[in-house]
Structures are given as C-alpha cells and as structure tokens.
Amino acid sequence: MKNQLEKISSDASSLIESIQNKAELDAAKVKFLGKKGELTSVLKQMGKLSAEERPVIGQMANEVRNYIEKMISDAETKIKAAEMKKKLEKETLDITMPGTPRKIGHKHPLSIVLDEVKDIFLGMGFDIASGPEVEWDYYNFEALNMAPDHPARDTQDTFYITEKMLLRTQTSPVQIRVMEKQKPPVRIISPGRVYRSDAVDATHSPLFHQIEGLVVDKNITMGDLKGTLEMFAKKLYGENTKIRLRPHHFPFTEPSCEIDVSCFRCGGQGCPMCKGEGFIEILGGGMVHPKVLATCGIDPEIYSGFAFGLGLERLVMFKFNIDDMRLLYDNDVRFLEQF
C-alpha cells in the first residue's frame, strides 16, 4: 500500500505540474481526491492492514492527501494569476489617447488677480467694503477735497448723469462712505469698477477696475503706509520685491505719492517689461488729508490715516503679459480658457 500511495503522490505531482487550466485541474482533483478517486480507493483497503501498519499508512495517506491538496491549490493560484495576467494584457489601453473632459469653468483673469489681492489684504486685516458705481459728485469729488473748479478734476474725464450724479471716476468715494459710517479704527480695501471718458484702445478703457485701501487709527504715519504696501508687494510679487515712493499730488492725500515696485520679471535690472527702469508704477497713495477726515466727522487731531489705490487691469496685464486691454472685455472663450 505504501508503494501505491507513493505512486499516487508522484503521479499527482507530475500531472498537476503540467496542468494549464482550471478544468483539467478540477478533473485532476476528482481523479486523485474524489469519492471514487485513487486515494480514496487505496484508503478503502485500510481494513486489510494490521493494527501496527494502520496508523503508519494512515498517517502516510494523510500526508499524501495534504500534499496533493497543496499541489492543487498552488496550481490553482498559479492558473488564476496567469488568467488575470492574460485578462489585464487584453485590457491594456493606449494611454496617450485623450482624457474625457469634465469641464470646469475658468476664472476671468481680472478675478484671478483680484482674488489674490483680496486674500493678501484679508490676511493683513483689511475688510472688504463696497460702494455705488453711480455716485454723487459730493462723494467722488467734493468730499475728497476737489471743489467744483478744482483743476485735478481735469485729469479724470467724467461721465455725468446729472450735474450732481456721475459714474464714479475712482474707488475713493468708498473711503468717504466708510468713514461716515464707521469710527476708527478703519482698515478696508474696496475693489470695484470705475469709469472715465477714455476711448477704447490697447491701454485705455472707459471702464476699468481699481482697488482702494484705507487705514485710519491713532498714530498712523507714512511709515505705516510704506510698511503696509511693501508687505503687500512682497506677498504679491515675492520676498525680494522692493518698493519706491515718489512724491505726487492727489487732492485727498497729503503728502501724496506714487509707488513703484521693483520689476518682478527682471528683479530691478531693467528689461522690456519695465522699459529698462527696473521699477513699475502700480500704486498711488498718501496720508489721508486731515480736511477729508474732518469732512467725515473724524477728528484729525486724534486720528490719522493713509489711503492708496491701484489699477487692477495694469496688474493683470503685467502678470499675464497681455498687451491689449480690449482682450479682457472681448471675452473670447479662446482667451478665457487660457487662464
């Protein structure tokens, strides 16, 4: 019997090793381990064995069964792996074929930069304020220290609705509206649309966007203005950015300045973008004129403040290297979808 078992074992071994598919494997399982299988028929003869032989053969028979079962299960794993491999090979794709689009819309470039500016100022503690675009002459000019015959009105060609109502030429009227309502400390920016009677060309538009900033508190100095705008410039254009202030004139700030940032393309060396200057003008600002504070009911002997404004289109055109402002308002999807 021992020999029979050994034979079964070696037969099974050689047969199972050669098997390539599940069906043959199942047949082999029946052949060796089934109810009428070879191992069973050998075991049926166990009765004929002596009491001494029985446990020895019994143990041997179990070993052979375990051996065959393991052979079969190994073979099964191997066959499954091979089948899986085959299946996966069949499923192989040309991954260079295009992806199926799940369209997500694009932010307008003006919004991309505006959101960035808003985030920077929110982080610096500036709330976001807004005001009407159709505005009173009072808020747009008079309260900002520009009386009806003020020569500075000339530089802002104004669209009028009536003698007293106009399309705001700047976001500065929001300063007045905020200060009328809110006692210091005030720390706001106010982005929005402004209007000037400029014909459309590559660098002009009768409608454009400004971002106004205003800080009013005790002990605010021109040093705060510089520190704040330098921080803004660094956050917008990188840590190595420098700012440069040049004296200027705005009726509602005193002293007033124009503020240049070092060119973010060449780092101040001079390049075509900054026209060799190394600096690009992006901001105007100054200390809020004490008369303006007083107009809004804020005592200029106690409080002081600074204000600034920047043109959004200019920032956008610099950032994306856009050479024609009209593209921003033409809204061609071939343009929009680049951003």
Next chain:
Amino acid sequence: MNLSKKWLSDYISLNVTDKEFADGMTLSGSKVEGFEKEGSELKNIVVGKVEQLERHPDSDHLWVCQINIGEENNIQIVTGAQNLKEGDFVPVALHKSVVHGGQKITKGKLRGVESNGMLCSVAELGLTVNDFPYAIEDGIFVLGDDCDLTLGKDICEAIGLDDVVTEFEITSNRADCMCVTGLAREAAATFGCELNIKSSEVKTIDEDVNDYLTVSIENPDKCYRYCGAIVKNVRIKPSPRWLRERLRASGVRPINNIVDITNYVMLEFGQPMHAFDLRYLKGGKVIVRNARNDETITTLDDVERKLDESMLVIADAESPVAVAGIMGGEFSSIMDDTTTIVFESACFNGSSIRRTAKALGMRTEASSRYEKELSPESCMTILQRALELVNILDAGDVLSGIVDCYVNKAKKSVVKFEPDWVNNFIGINVSAEKQKEMLEKIGFTVENGEITAPYFRNDIEHKADIAEEIARFYGFHNIENRPLSGVANAKLTPIQQFTKNIDFACRSCGLDEISTFSFISPKGYDKIRLDKDSEKRNSVVILNPLGEDTSVMRTTPMISMMEILSKNFKSRNESVSLYEISTEYISNGLEELPDENQKICIGMFSSEYNFFVIKGIVEEILGVAGASDYDIEAVTDNSSMHPGRTAKFFKGDKEIALFGEVHPEVQKNFGISTKVYYAEIDLNNLFEISEINKQYKPLPKFPAMTRDLAFVCENKIPVLNLEKTIKKAIGPNLEEITLFDVYTGEQIAEGMKSVAFNLKLRSPERTLTDEEADCALKKAIDALGKLGIELRS
C-alpha cells in the same frame, strides 16, 4: 514741461549728471518723464566751407562742390541744391553719417561723379526755418554768423543744438513749477546749491507811460492786478540765437522778438503775458470788465467768439480786445508794421478763466496756466523782465514807468509751525531747526511759531502741506517702513462669502467667467424685444457718453451677455458657456441714486445643450446656495425668451431665477443661428432664502427598496404634478423619486404620454417588507387613479 539745461544754468550751477538730476528731481517731487540731448540722433556732421562750386559735367541741375572741413584735403560732394555760392559755410554729413530721421549717408557716385557725403538743409538737422530765420526751406542751410564757423566743428555744437532737455510731469497743484525759475528753486533745494535770480534792470526813454495808457479793473474778483507798460519804436525782427534755442528746447516755436519775449518770460516765470498794438487800443484805455451779452470778438485763431457776461475781457474804450487770460483779439495783435505796443502782465481768477475757456471751447497755454490760480505778486517782476529783454534784444524803446492797477491783494498763507506734529504724522524725527532750514530753502519764512508760504505757493493751507514739504526733501525713501500693528481681524461678510461660493459653483458647472461693460446701447432693448413701454427701458442715461453704444447703464445683464455670445459665435467658437456676476442699474429718477442689483447671468450655446442642461445648472447653483423647497412655473410672457421653453424658480413672492431658451428672434437680432440658453439668478433673493446652517442627518441604517412605476396621462399634464401626487400619497417613506422615461408613440394613445419613475422607499426605523412596499405603491396608484391617471399596463 520741457526744461532746458542751458537755461537752468542761468540760475543754479549743478554738478550732477543728467541721470542724477532726473532721479533727484523725481524723488523730491518733480517727476521726470525722460531727458534727451538735442541732436543726439545726428552723427558725423561737421561745419564745412564751399571752396569750389562747379557744374556737374553730366547734369544740368547738379553741382560738384569741393568742401573744406579743416583737413588737409577738401572733400568732394555732389549736391542738387541751387542756393550755394563759393565761400558759404554749410553742414556737411560725411561718409557714414546719420541725419534727422535716422537716414544713413554713405559715399557713392552721382551720375558718375564721386560724392563723399551730403550737404544738409535745416530739416535734415531736425530743425525748421523758425529756428534759423535766415535759412531757406528747400536748400542747403547756409550757416550765419550766429554759428560757430570753425571748420570741422561738430554741427550740433556749432549751431547750438546741444542742449539737454528734461521733460517734467508737473502736478496740477504746482503751477509754480511750470517754469524755469520754479524748477530751478526745486533743484536748488534738492541738490543743496544756491539759487540766483537777479532782479531786472530796465533802461527807459524820457516819456511817461501814463501819458499813453490808463488801466481800470471793474471786476476785482476776477482780475486781481493788471500791469501795463509801453514800448515805442518797436523793431520787429527775429530773436537772437540763444533765445530761439531756449524756446525750441522748451517746445515753443520762435516767431519774432516781441512774441518771443512774451513766451520767454512765461516759460521763465510761469505767468502768461500779452502784447497789444497801441494803435488799436481806442482811447489808450485798458478796461478789464465783464463782457456784455451781445458782444463778440474775433480771436487770434481767426474764430469769431460769442461772449456773455460771465466772461472777463480786456476792452478798450469801445469793445473787447482780448478774452482775459485766454487769447488776444486778432484786430489788436502785433503786425509787421506795429510801432508801439502795450505789454500786459496781469493776474486773473483761476476758476473764472477755467469756466470761460470751457464755455468757449478754447483751452490755451495761457488759460491752462491761469486756471491753476497764479499769484498777482509776480506781475511786476515779470513785466520788468520783459522790458529788460526788450533792452537786451534792442526790440524797441521802453517808456518810463509802469501802470499798476492792483485791486485785490494776494492773501498770505500762514500755517502754524508744529515740527513735532510733522514728525509724528510722517514717522520721522527731524529737529525743528532742520525743518525750518528745509522750508526756508524753498522760499517759506518761519517766524514766531508761524510759517508763511511764499506768494507763488497756492497749495499751502494746512500743516499736512508743510509735512509734505518736509517729507519730500527728507526723502520718502528715507522714511522707515513700519508694518501695521494690532490684530488682523478681517473676515468676509456673509454675503461676500456667499457670493464667493456661488462664483465657485458657476465654474464647477463648467461656465467660464466673463467681464462686460456696464453701459450699453439703448438699441439693445430692441434687440432683446423689450416692450416699448417696459420699465426696463428706463435706464440711467449718461449725459456725455463716448458714443451711442455705451450711452446708458444696463437695466439687465442680458444684452451684455448676448453681445459676448454673439462675438464668440462670430469667431466660430462652437461650445460656449459663460457667466458673470453682473450689476444692473435700476433708475430711481434724477434725485436718487439708482439701485445696483447683482445678478448671476448665464449664457450658453452648443449643439449639445438644451433646456434641461441650463435648468440643471441653475438647480446645482441653487443647491450650493442652500436653497430648497422652491417652486417652478412656466414663463410664457417674457418677450426675450421662448414662450414654451422658459421657466422661473420662486419661493413665496421672491423670484429667484429665470431660465430657458432665448427667443429665436432675439438670437437672430444678435446674429446667432443656433439655440442660446440663458439664465438670470437674483443674488440677493437667493441669499435671503439660502439656508447656510446645514444640519447633519444620520446615514440610513436600513436598506432601501426600489420600484419602477409607469403611468399614462395626457400630454399637457406636467410631470411635476405626478411627482407631487406620488410624494404626498406615499409620505416620508418615499426617499427619492426619479423620472427616468417619458414616452409617446406606439402603444400609447394620441395626445397621451407614458411617464416612468424610479421610486426609492426606505424607513428610518426598520427594513421595509415587500408587502409594505406594495402597499405604498398602491397608495400612489390610487391617488393618481383618482385624477384619471392610469398605471401603464
């Protein structure tokens, strides 16, 4: 304002480069736009002398010249000019030279004769005959004895085309810097050097101006001061080269000595002057008065102007001879035969000049200076300078005396001297002594705790103005940067955060953001088929628009959106889906500001879109907004939209969104030949109904059962009615009902449709049994049955 370096050096001696000058002036407040050396484009052009002039052997108009340029051998140049003779001095563009306009000159042959360069005209040097009155327009520039005739001398040096011109952008508050002396003062303070402005010395003849001229001012509010002087035996001729040069550098064309003197003095001191021919000043009288309503004057530009009493004129005994401070009359202007002139140096009210110039539509150099409010204090100085120039230029004989009518004295501007306040305001620490010194340098006086501004500074009225003076000479760049202190406690407001979420939702739905003009053409209302009497036609109208197409503020964002869709369609963009959070401006009449409402405006076209695509987008956006339980209604009467494919969402009395297919006529009006889908969501209404504080609902513990049901009903019955009936019949165990098919055709009777739903049933308490599910379905079938809607068999 263009500043001549040569002229500036009359007043200060600077030891800095042109670049250092430009940078220094910019940083102290006089912004330099750029600077340029005159004649820098000209290369290799020298003074030469025509030694020999012969006819070209092969031409009847060319000349062959032998030119001496101070070298051993003469050079030969062929010219076509006919105005030369031997012995003339001329500009010689040598081989490899560059003339005005960048044209390069090289040697070559003209009809077989070698020519080693070119002789130049004034134009080829970038000049005109105004710069050299003795030159001719179409010929070689024969140099006169006002040029350096050294042979071989660089032409720019020889003719004085070698000034450096710096261009300044002067802000409107600093009229005092619109002149050479003003900028010299700023430069002296900036670079710490002495300013030398000498007072004028005038030699007069023994006749009294008062015997010829009387001046009276009727309106002292508008004319503060009028000084007049007389010059007899006027000798009109060109001004000398040095004066012409300076005018040219300043961008002013030289004309003749008298006109040039008035311009020169204006450029030097900033105040305009005027000269009249005494012959045409009737009665020898100057009367400064308001014009009469029926008066007219023909101004120097040969235009007849209608005057009215708001305008100030200079009149003689009978009629106006000039519009005060703006332009002289043609009749009394200086002619070649003028023998006696009156020089006017006057000061007028800025606002009055500004209004008159605007009303007459004639903004002149004079008016643009006067309207910035000049000081009457300098009238006399300026007139004396003009008379001194008459002496220097030998332009006539000056009568003794000046008629000075000074009726409205300039007020002195006095501000308290508070150096500590200035330090705190700017964030610096400059001693009182140093501040005083800085102010004195630019003409202020500081005495007894008070600062008096110099007469020419009309911009000083507050201590903040003093702070600016200190700050700009201290240097803005030297002020220490200080980041803001205090807690940064900013946050978006609820509506700002809401808008941001909505904005994001729009892009998530695949819409591209656009930015459109807020003003439109009123014709747009016709294009979207608004009723003639629609309230929406009541726009805020711009009085002075750039053009008709941007003349009114939009009352609806639809027109802007359609314009952009139209542009994209015409550019052959096939699939376009856009949004804008745009403002509409609803008029409240002329006494109140309009309402500015925000709308989420969506527009799209593509062969793949239909009504349900835009409906889906609107629903998604409303979902993000946290809007629920809103109702829908068909909109059949919006003339811009398709009457059978438009709907609105509303809640209570609040309309939230309108959406659907754009009316085919409207599509056509915008030149779009494909279906356009449009939606408008009212941002404020949506915000009001939005439920931002969402609460968590536990996830289901028990399985759901799903069942499909199909009904047959009349075509016209909205699917929503069936849905609502089923929901009501089954109650809370109906978790979800989804329409999955609507069918008409075979097996369904004419005028009927089959509507199939998938129902998801679930109880929060236990697993439903089949019986319970069937029972629920029966309730739905019965409820619809009562409405005559049968289960599809």
